[in-house]
Amino acid sequence: MLKEGDWVLIRYEEKRYLRRLDPSGSLNVRKDVLKFKDLIGKPEGVKVGKFEVFRPTLEDIILLGFSRKTQIVYPKDAFYIAFKLGIDKGSRVLEFGTGSGALCAVLSSLAGEVYTYEVVEEFYELAKGNLSKFGMGENVRFHLGDFAEAELPEEFFDAVFVDVKDPVPYLQKVHRVLKTGGVVGFLLPTANQVSRLLENLRDMFGGEEVLEILIRYYKTVPERLRPEDTMVGHTAYLTFCRKLRS
Amino acid sequence: MLKEGDWVLIRYEEKRYLRRLDPSGSLNVRKDVLKFKDLIGKPEGVKVGKFEVFRPTLEDIILLGFSRKTQIVYPKDAFYIAFKLGIDKGSRVLEFGTGSGALCAVLSSLAGEVYTYEVVEEFYELAKGNLSKFGMGENVRFHLGDFAEAELPEEFFDAVFVDVKDPVPYLQKVHRVLKTGGVVGFLLPTANQVSRLLENLRDMFGGEEVLEILIRYYKTVPERLRPEDTMVGHTAYLTFCRKLRS
Amino acid sequence: MLKEGDWVLIRYEEKRYLRRLDPSGSLNVRKDVLKFKDLIGKPEGVKVGKFEVFRPTLEDIILLGFSRKTQIVYPKDAFYIAFKLGIDKGSRVLEFGTGSGALCAVLSSLAGEVYTYEVVEEFYELAKGNLSKFGMGENVRFHLGDFAEAELPEEFFDAVFVDVKDPVPYLQKVHRVLKTGGVVGFLLPTANQVSRLLENLRDMFGGEEVLEILIRYYKTVPERLRPEDTMVGHTAYLTFCRKLRS
C-alpha cells in the first residue's frame, strides 16, 4: 500500500511525474487535480481520473528523479553495460567517474559491491544525494578523488567501467586492479576517442567490441501505430574488452 | 583457475567459440591449434598465440551455447526487458512461452524466482537443458503446459513477460496473477500484433510503452573505425505496461 | 554574380537563413550584421565575417523557404521517391494531394510534366505560391479538386505518387491512368495504413517494396566527430509498386 513519504510515478496521458507522497501535496495537470492524501493507503496501480499512479522503476528514478550536472548514462546504455560486465551479487565492481550516479545506481542493483571515484566534489555530492534520496547505494563506496591515486590491491575487481574523457592514462592501472579475464567497459561520445582508445588497448586487453544502442519509441495509439517523430540520435559509443594475462 | 569441465569463450581474431575444457580436446582455426590440456590450471584471460581464452558471459552463453529450435530473445532485448520489469532478488516473475530459455536465463540471474510455461514439449526440454548445461536455473520452475490452464493465486507475481504469438487471450489471467502496479512486457515481431495488443490493454493496464532496440556494431580497427556492413534490422517490438487496479 | 531580388542561403556557424536580396535589408545574428547591399555584385560563396552566402539548393528552398500548413515530404524522402518513380525529362507524372508542394517541386525538377491535385483550397494556393516564389513549377499543372473526379485518358501517366490519408479508394483509378509497368509510390505515416494498402494492391499492382529512410547527421567538428544528439525518428513509410496488366 502507498504510504506517506513514498515516491510515486504519476502518468497522465503522455506525461510522467515523479513525486513524493506528502499528504498536503497535489499535482495539477491541465484542469485536473490529484490530491496526494487520497492516494495514501491505496495500492500502487490505482487510477484516479486520468492519473495513473505506480511505484517508480529504476528507469523512472534515473530519468525523472536524478539531479544532473553532467550528461547521465542513459538507462538503455546502463542496462546493457551492467549485463555485459558479467556481474552478479558476488561481484566487486569499479566505476569512474561517478558523474550523476546513474550507472552507479544500476551497477549497485546487480553487483555485490561498487567502488566509484569522482574528482569533482560537486558531482560526488550530487551522486551520493541522488542514490540516497531513493534509498539506494548501501553497497556503494563513494570516493572523492582521482582513481589514478587510489591505493587498491592487484586483481581486486571483477569488472570495471570507465566514463572519463580520456581513459588512456588509466589503462595500466585498470589492468592492474582487474582480475584476469574480467570485463572492462568504456563510454565515449566521439569516434575520435574510440579510435584513440582502441589503439591503446592492444596487448593488455582483448576481445574488443564497439557498439551503440538506438531505441526507437512508438506512439501507442493502436489504430495509428508509428514511431515517434524524433528520437535520441546519439548518447555514446560503448567499448568492451577483457583483461588479457600479460 | 581454469579446470577440466569449465566452459570457455575462445576468441581468434573476429571469430568466437564456446567450448568445454575436455583435456583431450582442441580447437583448430586456420593453421593454428589450441590444445585444451594446456589451458587447465591457467587463469582465464590467457592468450595462447592468437587465441584468447575467457570465461563466457551470460551473453556469450545465450548466443553461442544455447541450442535453438525457436527464435531466441536476443540479449540486447533480454537485458532491457529484465530491467524494465523492475525485478530484483526479492521478486517472483512469470514468463511464457519458455522457448529456448534465453530470456529465462536472464530473468533467473536477476529475480528471486521465475515461473515459466511452455506448451511444446520439445521446447520445454530444450530450455531446461540449455540452462542446466551452463549451471543456471536453480530458481526457475519449468512447467510443461499452457499458462492459461495453470492454477495460481491472485496477485502472485511481481512482473510478467509474455512471448506468445497472440497474447490477447491471456490478458485477463495475466492481470489476475500480477500484483497491482506490476510491470508486464510483451515481445511481438509484427506491427499488426502490437496494434491488436494495444487495443486490448485498455482499462486493465496503463502506462504503455512500445519500442524497439537497435544495436550497431563497429569494426574495431582504430585507424579505420566504421560500422559493420550489415546489422540485425529487426528482432521484435517490445511493449511494456503496468497493471491498473480494476 | 548575386543581384537584387536573388534568394540566398546564409550560413552562420550552425544556423541557416534563406533571404531575398533587398538592398536595404540585413541579417543580424548575435552581435554580427550582414548588410545585403554589400552582397550585390559579389559571387555566391562569398564569406563576410562569419557569414557564408550561397545560392540555395532545392533542399534549402524546401526546408527553409516553403510555407507549410501540412507535414511536408522531407527532401530525404522526396529525392528517393523521385528516382524510384523512374522518371526523366520525357515523363508525365501525377501526384496527389499537393500539400505544401515539396514533392511537387522535386518531381518538377526531374520530369517533363507534373499533374497535381489538391482538395483543400488553402493548400492548393499555398503550394502554387511556394513554387512560384522560387521560380519553379512551369511544368506543373495545379488542380483544385479531388483526383477521383478528374477526367483523364487511360494510360496517361508514366508514374504516380499518392500522398493521401487513405489511398485505397483511389487505387482503381490510379491503375487506369497509369501506363502498364509504371511505378506508383505512396507515403503513409502509420503501419496500419501500410497494411491496409498492401492488402488492396494485390492483382492490380506487383513488385511491392516498403521501406523507410533514416538520415543521421553528424556534428562537423573534426576532433570530436559524433552523431547529433537528436534525429528525426520518423517521417513516413514509403511503398512502391508497379502496375500489372490486368
Added chain:
Amino acid sequence: MLKEGDWVLIRYEEKRYLRRLDPSGSLNVRKDVLKFKDLIGKPEGVKVGKFEVFRPTLEDIILLGFSRKTQIVYPKDAFYIAFKLGIDKGSRVLEFGTGSGALCAVLSSLAGEVYTYEVVEEFYELAKGNLSKFGMGENVRFHLGDFAEAELPEEFFDAVFVDVKDPVPYLQKVHRVLKTGGVVGFLLPTANQVSRLLENLRDMFGGEEVLEILIRYYKTVPERLRPEDTMVGHTAYLTFCRKLRS
C-alpha cells in the same frame, strides 16, 4: 511493347532478375519456366504465372545489372548525392574515381555533362561497359588517369563528387575547378577519414554537413508487417560542403 534485346526486370515472389530478351532464352525459378519469346510484343507489367515483367528502373540496373570490381555507391546514397549537388540539365559535373560507374549513371541522368576520372584501367573499362550496356552515358566523358593531372580551366564545374580513399591531396585542385558556391560531396567509409577531411576543408569550403543514410526495408505481407531481419548497416559517411571565395 517489349521487343527483342530489351532489358527487363523479372520478379518472382521476393526474387529479382535482370535479363535481356533473347527470344531463345528463358528463366527457371523453382518449378516454373518463363520463355522470353512469349514476352516479345507484350507490354511491360505483364504477369505470366508468378513472373512479373517490368522495364528496369535505374536502381534495378545499378543493383542487378552493373558488374562490380569495387564497392558501388548504393542507389540510396547516389540519389541523395545527386540532389544535394544541386545539378540540373544545365550543369557540368565532375566525379572521381569512377569505380564501377554507379554514381556516374545517376549523375548522368540529371546533369548536362559529367566528367569522370579513374586511375585503374580495369575499373575505367568496367564503368564504361556498365553504362553503355544499358544505353546510358552519352553525356559522360570517361577519363583514364588521375584527376590530379587533368588540365582543366578554373571554375569549370558546377559541382564535384569525390570518391577516393584520401581526398585531402585533391582539395586545392577541386577548389580551383569548381565554381564559387558550388557543392562538393565526398563518400568516405570510415570516421577517421571524415575527421581528416573536415580538418582540411577549413577556409576553402564552408557549410559542411556530414550524414549517413539508413534504409530499412519491410516484409510486404499485410497481415504481418515487420522490418526485414537484416539490413545494410553501413555503406559510407557522406560529406557535403560548398566552395568559399578565397
